[in-house]
Amino acid sequence: xxxxxxxxxxxxxxxxxxxxxxxxxxxxxxxxxxxxxxxxxxxxxxxxxxxxxxxxxxxxxxxxxxxxxxxxxxxxxxxxxxxxxxxxxxxxxxxxxxxxxxxxxxxxxxxxxxxxxxxxxxxxxxxxxxxxxxxxxxxxxxxxxxxxxxxxxxxxxxxxxxxxxxxxxxxxxxxxxxxxxxxxxxxx
Ligand code: 5GP
Numbered sequence: 346x347x348x349x350x351x352x353x354x355x356x357x358x359x360x361x362x363x364x365x366x367x368x369x370x371x372x373x374x375x376x377x378x379x380x381x382x383x384x385x386x387x388x389x390x391x392x393x394x395x396x397x398x399x400x401x402x403x404x405x406x407x408x409x410x411x412x413x414x415x416x417x418x419x420x421x422x423x424x425x426x427x428x429x430x431x432x433x434x435x436x437x438x439x440x441x442x443x444x445x446x447x448x449x450x451x452x453x454x455x456x457x458x459x460x461x462x463x464x465x466x467x468x469x470x471x472x473x474x475x476x477x478x479x480x481x482x483x484x485x486x487x488x489x490x491x492x493x494x495x496x497x498x499x500x501x502x503x504x505x506x507x508x509x510x511x512x513x514x515x516x517x518x519x520x521x522x523x524x525x526x527x528x529x530x531x532x533x
Contacts, residue, residue, distance in 0.1 A: 348435045349530055350460045352442045352449045353523075355467035356497030358478040360513050364467060365443050367520045368527075375527070376438040378431050381407070384422035397427065414460065415444070415451035426452070431460070439531060446500045449507075463530050465523065466500075466507040470514040 355361045369375050381397040383404050392398050399407070404423045407413060416425030426442060434440045442452075442462075449464050456462075469475040475497055479490055504510050509526050513519045 347531055347533070348437070348439045349527075350431065350435065350440050350442060350452075350462040351465060351527060351530075352444060352452060352462045353465050353467060354444060354446045354449045354500065354507075355513075356469070356475060356500045357493055358475055358497070359467050359469050360478070360516065360519075361443055361467055363516065364513065364520055364523060365441055367516070368441065368523055371520060371524055372527070374438050376434045376440050378426055378434070378440050378442040380424055380444075381413070381416075381427050382422055382424045384420075384424075397430075414442075414456050415448045417445075417448060417451075428456070435460075439527060446503050450503070463509070463526070464507045465509045465511060465526065466504050467511050467513050467519070468501060468504065470512055 353361055353365060365377065369377060379393065379395070379397060381399050381404060383399055383401045386392065386395070386398050390396065401423065404416075404425070407425070407427070408416060412428055413425035414428055414431060416423060418424075426444065426448070431440055431442070444452075446466070449462070452460065452462050453464065469478070476490075476494065479493055511519060511522050511526075
């Protein structure tokens with residue numbers, strides 16, 4: 346059985362985080378990729394668990410050394426997927442990477458040859474469900490909600506670029522479907 350890199354993307358509010366947690370619980374032969382960031386740790390966050398926390402200088406040095414599968418800037422901080430960490434993990438396990446659509450396509454374009462990632466897009470059953478889920482997040486004001494919806498529509502418009510598109514209509518069934526995809530791809 347081969348170890349593969351699985352990239353799971355989907356609009357915010359679609360339930361990716363929960364799905365990935367359940368998937369890792371279900372199958373111990375899967376590992377989660379840990380990203381690097383230049384933002385400061387939040388309370389309770391641990392280095393090497395939630396993120397690898399780097400200084401801006403350390404991060405940019407790694408960029409120069411081609412040390413990231415992909416990286417991006419969000420809210421004034423850098424975030425990236427470390428190649429060496431993913432490589433090490435893949436010696437033992439298949440690796441799950443949860444990043445946005447742009448990041449996922451960057452990995453395929455920049456490092457497709459070495460990592461040959463399987464791209465999986467998780468989508469909501471319909472727009473109404475997505476809006477409800479986004480509204481359920483207490484922190485969202487009207488503008489943030491509109492922005493996230495526009496972003497979600499953009500992400501959904503790229504679905505043809507994905508290897509698999511999975512509708513998250515029922516948490517248990519969706520985890521099962523994701524696991525089936527992983528088992529089938531690992532067996533190829
Ligand atoms: P936070 O600071 O709230 O943990 O994350 C901020 C944003 O950075 C989120 O949208 C998250 O998905 C994104 N992010 C986290 N890790 C990575 C990464 O390795 N690569 C990219 N491109 N984005 C990331």
